[in-house]
Amino acid sequence: MQAESHDVLWLDQWQSVSISELAVCSGLSEAELHELVDYGALAPTNPQELQWTFTADCVFRIRKASRLRDDLELDTHALALAILLLDRIDALEAQLSEVRAQLPHRFSQRSTRQNKA
Amino acid sequence: MKYKDYYSVLGLDSDATQAAIKSTYRKLAQKYHPDVSKDPQGEAKFKELAEAYQTLKDPEKRAAYDQLGRHQAGQDFRPPPDWETHFGGHAGAGPHSFDDIDLADLFAGLSGGRHGGGRARADMPIPGRDYDVTAEITLEDAYRGTQLALNLSVPDYDDHGRLRRVERTVKARIPKGATAGQRLRLRGQGGKGLKGGPNGDLYLNIALHPHPLFRAAGHDLYLDLPLAPWEAALGTSVEVPTLAGPVQLKVPPASSAGQKMRLANRGLPKPHDGAGDLFAIVQIAMPSTLTERQQALFKELAEASEFDPRGHFRTEAHHAG
Numbered sequence: 001m002q003a004e005s006h007d008v009l010w011l012d013q014w015q016s017v018s019i020s021e022l023a024v025c026s027g028l029s030e031a032e033l034h035e036l037v038d039y040g041a042l043a044p045t046n047p048q049e050l051q052w053t054f055t056a057d058c059v060f061r062i063r064k065a066s067r068l069r070d071d072l073e074l075d076t077h078a079l080a081l082a083i084l085l086l087d088r089i090d091a092l093e094a095q096l097s098e099v100r101a102q103l104p105h106r107f108s109q110r111s112t113r114q115n116k117a
Numbered sequence: 118m119k120y121k122d123y124y125s126v127l128g129l130d131s132d133a134t135q136a137a138i139k140s141t142y143r144k145l146a147q148k149y150h151p152d153v154s155k156d157p158q159g160e161a162k163f164k165e166l167a168e169a170y171q172t173l174k175d176p177e178k179r180a181a182y183d184q185l186g187r188h189q190a191g192q193d194f195r196p197p198p199d200w201e202t203h204f205g206g207h208a209g210a211g212p213h214s215f216d217d218i219d220l221a222d223l224f225a226g227l228s229g230g231r232h233g234g235g236r237a238r239a240d241m242p243i244p245g246r247d248y249d250v251t252a253e254i255t256l257e258d259a260y261r262g263t264q265l266a267l268n269l270s271v272p273d274y275d276d277h278g279r280l281r282r283v284e285r286t287v288k289a290r291i292p293k294g295a296t297a298g299q300r301l302r303l304r305g306q307g308g309k310g311l312k313g314g315p316n317g318d319l320y321l322n323i324a325l326h327p328h329p330l331f332r333a334a335g336h337d338l339y340l341d342l343p344l345a346p347w348e349a350a351l352g353t354s355v356e357v358p359t360l361a362g363p364v365q366l367k368v369p370p371a372s373s374a375g376q377k378m379r380l381a382n383r384g385l386p387k388p389h390d391g392a393g394d395l396f397a398i399v400q401i402a403m404p405s406t407l408t409e410r411q412q413a414l415f416k417e418l419a420e421a422s423e424f425d426p427r428g429h430f431r432t433e434a435h436h437a438g
Contacts, residue, residue: 009302010292010388063249071163071167072147098334101333101334102377104400
């Protein structure tokens, strides 16, 4: 895993993690990670090769998945479904906050106050 | 030690079956799990549920818990005298006071009987715990990078390998360019490892504190740019704030509300290279009162203009029909 100074790793799509590192930091086994790939909830960047790697933005998702598996006692199939649905919620929330950022905010509040005065 | 009523947390009687404990826990956990629930109280509620379930789902731990007797939740109590020898908590750690120990940590320390899980062998390295933290930073911090001192209340091992809840201050350097939703891993900044075990990692989820002027979307920033009607009509040059200090922005004539003017690379820096943009969104601001002369001037303008701002109402309505 490529680490930057002070050992800060950006968990984004520009960094990569190997399947063994992902297993260690998520607490899921490599076999479970293979299953998640089979179910389409996780995609390696090099599916043709033996030693899979993933983009580092999956680390948070897979750690979350691992917590859900433990806390809600989910099997891997249910877990894969939960991950896909959570991904959709994340994507929609990101879109929503992008749209919200473009809505007038302070100015409209101020003008409302003025009209009331 | 403070008593916690694990049965009432789950809303069950103390004679509930193991199956009832499991199904009740699952139902409530789905509702309150912090990775799923939007309930602001969800995390705290789920912690209580998980703590109760961790003990009650294991028949041996449940028996040990039942032996503590029933007390009022939050009431100070001590386990019966032979409790520790009987259930083997903290074996080998020597006698100690129960005063400063959390019930959850006490049960996490129990071996779970013959399965031997949880409690490591005396010579085995214990890796430190990972911490997951959401850190709210200001836009200025995101722009320049910052050093945070995070005060965490976390379970950690003491020198005897006992799990305790401790207050820890963790220093975390946030590199510039970390915007809302960015996740970072700070290696070795989590809980301390024991007996040669590696330290845990600190996982940070970055959130942005709302800024009075700028709204962030990824690495782009949005700023409302109020203009007087005559400024929008005639064009002007205005000073606009950016995170790097004010810059001059040329507003072209005939600017309309909602138009976005892009100030390239004036947004947040991106982690690897480049920067987002700053978008100034035109708003037309009207003075709340007009003098007689100003009203007369606007009237004159209205009479001189043939501009129809709602022309598309007719054409679109016609097309739709």
